[in-house]
Amino acid sequence: MMDDMAAIFREELRDLLESLERGLLDLEAAPQDMALVNQVFRDLHTVKGSGAMFGFAELAGFIHSFETLFDKIRSGAAVVTSDIIHLSLEARDQIPGLVEGVPDPEGRRQAILEALEAQISAGVPVAFPAPAAVQDVSRLTFGLRGDAFAMGARPDIILDEFRALGATGITCDTSGVPPLDSLVPGACHLVWHLDLPAAVTDAQIEEVFIFADADWSLRRGDPPPTAAAEALALEPAATIVRETTAAPPAAAPRAGVESAAGAAAPQGGGATIRVPAERLDALMDSVGELVILEARLTELARESRDAALMATAEQITRLAARLRDSTMTMRMVPMRSLVARFRRLVLGLSDTLGKPISFNVLGEDTELDKTVIEKLADPIVHILRNSLDHGLETPEERLAAGKPAEGRVELSAEHAGAEVLIRIRDDGRGMNPDKLRTKAVAAGLIAPDAVLTEAQCFALIFEPGFSTAAAVTEISGRGVGMDVVRRTIDGLRGAISIESRLGEGTTVTLRLPLTLAIIDGLLIEVAGERYILPMAAVQEIVELPASKLVPNRAGDFLEIRGRFVPFLRLRQLFACDGQPEPDQNVVIVTLGDTRVGVVVDRIIGTNQTVIKQMSKLHANVRAVSGATILGDGTVALILDVMHLLALGQTLPDPSARAREVAA
Amino acid sequence: MNAITPRDDLTVITLTVGAQKLAIPACALREILDPLPVTRVPRAGPFVPGVVNVRGSVVPLANLRHALGIPDEGQDDRRRIMVLEVDLEGDLATVAIMADAVHEVTTIKASQIEPAPSSATAWPADHISGLYNSPDGFVLIPDLTNIFAAQASRAADTP
Structure with a gap:
């Protein structure tokens, strides 16, 4: 029983640590944001409370000191600095060790806390907007959101805290309480009004609500008749509405709306369960x-x-x-679960390398299959390391090149059909294809007279044993990594490509399938053999004109709505026996801007395709990305769209030919 | 898995491929199946020309004839598919092999097993882990780990 509980605590702790990390990282970007400070404080408080409950005394002690320090920030006795964030992140990293009972012989934990304390004591006290000028009382109205009682909210304690702040004239508005048959017992339908001394600040009020999900509004008393204040008084919006969480704005006094929201919440928010x-x-x-x-x-x-x-x-x-x-x-898991790790990495490397970096993440809500997400972390870490270490110049070099001293790195994720595109973009020095080439020749990876396109030169960095950095640094440059990155992405049935402009930066694009499990497929037949094309890539199906039945040596193309589309004959490609029948179909598959036609004998229909991986023994069969089992028990191979498109690209371009003819 | 040390007796299952009798360590065998519909894998080469459905798994079907250089002798209704578990670059992988006939399970003494002759052989030496004499001619013990590792690395290298 206790083991179960401890397991639950560990699970919960993982979430809390993640939230804590995110909070701290966000706080670094917005040090003034009191809501973030409160969130960090709340997370710490919860970790401490649950830790103590499950008997992790040492943990509770450590967090208590940590929390006390953060309380100083919360009360405005200190401001958040980048050093405080760094130390807090270090302190956070000690927490798993404390839970697992890892000893700390060097007293590292104490040292972190002491350093943190020193930083916080040194911090400049925040000058809160002087409330002394305001003399009258402020009228506060508040209600509790969601299933507040079910979550253990205690309005009596909240009211006591307000009394301690000097609240008077507390009244309770019961007009929002619904009839008994529609009453949700866990929700709080009451709204309270109370008068507070005008000296009470917003921050103090927010502090009272730190453990409650409350809507509150404060009507400041009439300001003293000074010129500046009179100007203020002209504004009708003397009511400050503040939300403790980002929920749709709802004015607290409207109790009817409140109770409706409270009734909806248990169905929406409370229905999450954890599943191994x-x-x-x-x-x-x-x-x-x-x-x-x-x-x-x-x-x-x-x-x-x-x-x-x-x-x-x-x-x-x-x-x-x-x-x-x-x-x-x-x-499906959002990318967000990985992002905190990347932000930590960038933060750490930016310090180590002495390169100021602004790291931007776009599309962190993009969802991917959990298996894909799990395997994606390491490749992205490698690519980010490379961008930061090799891609970005030092601040001096950047200034000399007329760029801002701060380097920019962007991680973006977006859906594209049945795939997800993940881009890592930097505005660094870019890659020099000639240099890569020379290097590859020196390393014996390519022949000195090999003819390579720019893209092929960039792809050299994925070769095992290739390293571009002149000096090997501790961060990257040992020539391990990028080849592993490509292997991992290949293993996920994805693809990786690089675009780079000298002096402008490099973009690494990862293309990944949404899921590794089941796709919609189009079942086709060629010479009695059945294959699957991923439905997401199928654009249309047309008939093969009789004139194109015989292969044309100059290249096979169809004109579809004014555009030339190359097509491949699967019979030829797969060395099938026999002659094609006269009525052949062409399936046009597409990915991004490129299209290719695939000539097949027959379209059988759509099929729920459960993807099975091909064995390593068939790793050389690039045209096939996997296999599936059909209704009759036989195996059908899934064709690799990327490969077919690549084959289509190698066919000569008919528009060039058409131009020649025209000229 | 089929490393043979002098101390061990070896339990094997014997089969015929072409005109050659082979012995495969019984511990590598998972099951023997009647012929199944084979799906050809285009451009896969002669050693692993296709895949079969073994109880819901897609399993590569290998032809040991090609790995051992044994000529084809045609096939009849004694043909079977043997499902094996072999070490493939450190992972245990399920593969199927074609057998023109499957005979018996037998135990051979370690002392009976001779190393493959290092010179003048028709078979690639590293594809054989040993051979022994039986009443109806000599029996080859193929080195499955080496044979499949060689194919896997060939497959990985070919672009």
């Missing part, structure tokens, strides 16, 4: 098997021509698809 990852994997496996069996059932039903059976099979098909979709949605 293995259970999700097991569920996905079962869904995969179900989808395969469902295909088999559909086929048998069709053969039987039994209407009732066919109808049932169709319902099962629909159900299986729905089950598949919801299982996959469950496995």
Whole structure:
């Protein structure tokens, strides 16, 4: 029992530490943001409380000191500096060790706390806006949001705290309480009004609400008749509405609205449960098997021509698809879960390297399958390290080149069809293809007379044993890493590419499939063999004109709505026996701007494709990205769209030919 | 897995490929199946020409004839598919091999096993871990780890 509880605490701790880390990092960017200070304080407080409850006395002691320091910031006795953030992050990193009982013989933890204390005591006290000028009382109205009572809110304690601040004339507005049959017991339907001395600041009020999710508004008393204050008084908006969390704005006194929100919250917010990852994997496996069996059932039903059976099979098909979709949605994790790690890395490296860096993250809500996310962390860390170490120049070099001293690194993630694009962009010195080439020749990776395109030169950095840095630094440059990056991305059925401009910067683009489990596929047939094309890549299907039936040596192209699209003959590509029948179809597949046609004998239909990985023994078969099992139990191979497109690109460009003809 | 030390007796399963009798350590064998529909993998080469569905898994189907340089002798209804677990670059991988016939499980004494002759052999030396004499001719013990590792590295190198 205690073990279970401790396991729950550890899980909770992981979330809290993540939130703490995010809070601290956000705070570095916005040191004045009191809401962030409060969030950090709250997280610390929760860790301390749960830690003490589960018997982690040493942890509780450590956090207590940590928390006390943060309380000083919260009370305005100190301001947040970058040093404080760094030390706080270090202190945060000590927490897992404390929980696991890792000894600290060198007294590192104490040293961090002392350093933190020194920093905070040295901090300049914040001059709060002097409230002394305001003399009258302020009228405060507040209500508690959501299922406040269920979360353990104690309005009596809140009111006591206000009394300690000098609150008078406390009244309770019960007009928002619904009739008994629609009353949500966990929600707080009451609204309180009270008068506070005008000297009480917003920060003090927010402090009272630190452990409660409250809506409050404060009507400041009439200001003394000074010229400046009179100007202020002309503004009708003398009411300051402040929210402790980012919820849609709702004015507190409207109790009816309050109770409606309170009733909705338990259904929306409270319905999250934790599930061990293995259970999700097991569920996905079962869904995969179900989808395969469902295909088999559909086929048998069709053969039987039994209407009732066919109808049932169709319902099962629909159900299986729905089950598949919801299982996959469950496995989706936003990029955000990785981002804190990257921000820490950049923060740390920026210090070590002496390069000021602004690190921007776009699209951190982009979701990816959890397996993909897990495997993505290390490659992105490698790429970021390379950008920071090799890509970005020193501040002096940047100024000399007419760039701002602060380097810019951007990480962005976005959906593109059934894929996710992740870009890591820096505005550094860029890569020199000639230098890469020379280096590769020296390392014996390419022949001295090899002809390489610019893209091929950039791709050299992914070769094992290639390192561009003249001097090996401790951060990167040992020539390990980028080849591992490519291997990992390949393993995820993704692709990696580099664009770079000398003096302007480098962009590394990762293309990843949304999921590794199940996709919608188009089942096609070529010379009696069946293959799958990922549906997300299929743009349209056209008939192959009779004139194009025989391969043209100058290249095979179709004109589709005024644009030339190269096409590949799968029969030829896969060395199939026999002659094509006269009515062939062309499936146009696309990714981004590139398109290629694939000539097939027959389109069989759509198919729920449970992706099975190909063995290492078939790693050389680039045209195939995986396999699946069809309804009749045979295996069909999934064609690799990227590879087909690459093949299409190698065909000569007909528009060039057309121009020649025209000239 | 099929490293042979002088102390051990070896339990093997014997099979025929082409006209050659082979012995495979029984501990590597997972199951023996009747012929299954094989899906050809285009451009995969002669050693692992296809894949089969083994109880819901897509398993590569290898042809040891090519790894050992044994001529094809045609096939009949004794043909089977043997599902094996082999060490593939450090991971245990499931592979299937084609057998023209599967015979028996037998235990051979370590002293019976001779190393593969190092010169003048028709078979690549590192693909054989040993051979022994039996009443109906000599039996080859293929080195499955080496054979599949060689294919995996070939596959990884070919762009």
